[in-house]
Amino acid sequence: xxxxPYFSLAVLFVxxxxxxxxxxxxxxxxxxxxxxxxxxGIKNAIYECGLESKGDAWVQFRSAYYLYAIIFLIFDxxxxxxxxxxxxxxxxxxxxxxxxxxxVLLLVEGxxxxxxxxxxxxx
Amino acid sequence: xxxxxxxxxELGKQGVFVTTLQELYNWGRRSSVWPMNFGLACxxxxxxxxTMARYDLARFGAEVFRPSPRxxxxxxxxxxxxxxxxxxxxxxxxxxxxxxxxxAMGACAISGGPFKQGYNVLKGIDRYIPVDVHIPGCPPRxxxxxxxxxxxxxxxxxxxxxxxxxxxxxxxDAPGEFPVPAQGEHDLEPAANKNxxxxxxxxx
Numbered sequence: 238x239x240x241x242p243y244f245s246l247a248v249l250f251v252x253x254x255x256x257x258x259x260x261x262x263x264x265x266x267x268x269x270x271x272x273x274x275x276x277x278g279i280k281n282a283i284y285e286c287g288l289e290s291k292g293d294a295w296v297q298f299r300s301a302y303y304l305y306a307i308i309f310l311i312f313d314x315x316x317x318x319x320x321x322x323x324x325x326x327x328x329x330x331x332x333x334x335x336x337x338x339x340x341v342l343l344l345v346e347g348x349x350x351x352x353x354x355x356x357x358x359x360x
Numbered sequence: 361x362x363x364x365x366x367x368x369x370e371l372g373k374q375g376v377f378v379t380t381l382q383e384l385y386n387w388g389r390r391s392s393v394w395p396m397n398f399g400l401a402c403x404x405x406x407x408x409x410x411t412m413a414r415y416d417l418a419r420f421g422a423e424v425f426r427p428s429p430r431x432x433x434x435x436x437x438x439x440x441x442x443x444x445x446x447x448x449x450x451x452x453x454x455x456x457x458x459x460x461x462x463x464a465m466g467a468c469a470i471s472g473g474p475f476k477q478g479y480n481v482l483k484g485i486d487r488y489i490p491v492d493v494h495i496p497g498c499p500p501r502x503x504x505x506x507x508x509x510x511x512x513x514x515x516x517x518x519x520x521x522x523x524x525x526x527x528x529x530x531x532x533d534a535p536g537e538f539p540v541p542a543q544g545e546h547d548l549e550p551a552a553n554k555n556x557x558x559x560x561x562x563x564x
Contacts, residue, residue: 271385276536277454277537279454279537279540280537288451289451
């Protein structure tokens with residue numbers, strides 16, 4: 238058995254396993270002997286904020302929230318881009334102005350589309 | 361097995377360090393008390409000041425304020441406990457890991473303080489949960505909180521691991537759950553935890 242070329246590897250494997258598992262085992266033993274768990278119903282509750290949890294976690298949210306959020310995000314970012322555009326407006330050439338207008342028009346088109354789809358109406 | 365104090369000092373002079381498992385265990389416990397990140401009123405401002413660089417609670421191993429009761433061992437009741445808040449405080453205390461300690465900080469937490477006559481103020485949190493250290497003051501200065509903390513450390517140090525007076529988590533029969541009061545029609549129900557607090561008898 239010792240003549241097997243993989244013998245040293247097997248020994249190393251066992252040592253490595255022991256190296257990892259021994260501290261874990263000692264920690265577990267320490268916990269069991271010196272720090273036994275004392276669970277109770279309140280301790281095992283889900284919430285940690287002092288309040289009791291009410292109802293089920295599997296609730297449905299309306300997709301309208303998501304649509305509103307995504308539209309808000311797009312126009313929020315647009316405002317960020319508009320600000321440097323407005324600051325540098327006097328020094329811009331035609332190409333820059335046209336590309337900015339295209340950008341704004343694309344977003345306006347998106348808004349019009351969302352409007353037509355009825356996303357902006359909260360029902 | 362306790363070592364004679366004089367012998368211990370004598371051995372220490374010769375470079376021999378003698379200790380017991382209990383001392384080591386308590387040294388570890390008292391040096392790593394993690395408070396809960398939890399403030400109730402103006403005392404909490406003093407509590408925050410205590411943790412900052414000037415007063416430096418970290419010297420005592422208690423700088424790790426945990427935002428979850430599951431990771432905390434100490435609850436500093438820092439401020440007025442209203443009757444609306446009391447159930448939450450007791451529930452959080454129940455959710456903390458054993459061994460757990462409570463410091464009632466300030467006049468309100470120990471007795472209701474200036475709001476004692478108020479219809480909505482709990483007259484001391486020790487009516488529902490066992491309090492280890494009470495500190496008076498309105499609010500107590502950070503030094504007072506440090507003093508309370510050192511008192512708690514002394515208390516932990518002196519705690520035996522076996523027999524009478526051992527920590528609750530080492531005593532299988534000791535209660536781990538303290539009943540959470542509910543909002544009644546006029547007051548919290550029950551008005552106090554009978555196992556923790558009894559009406560004090562005034563001897564004149």
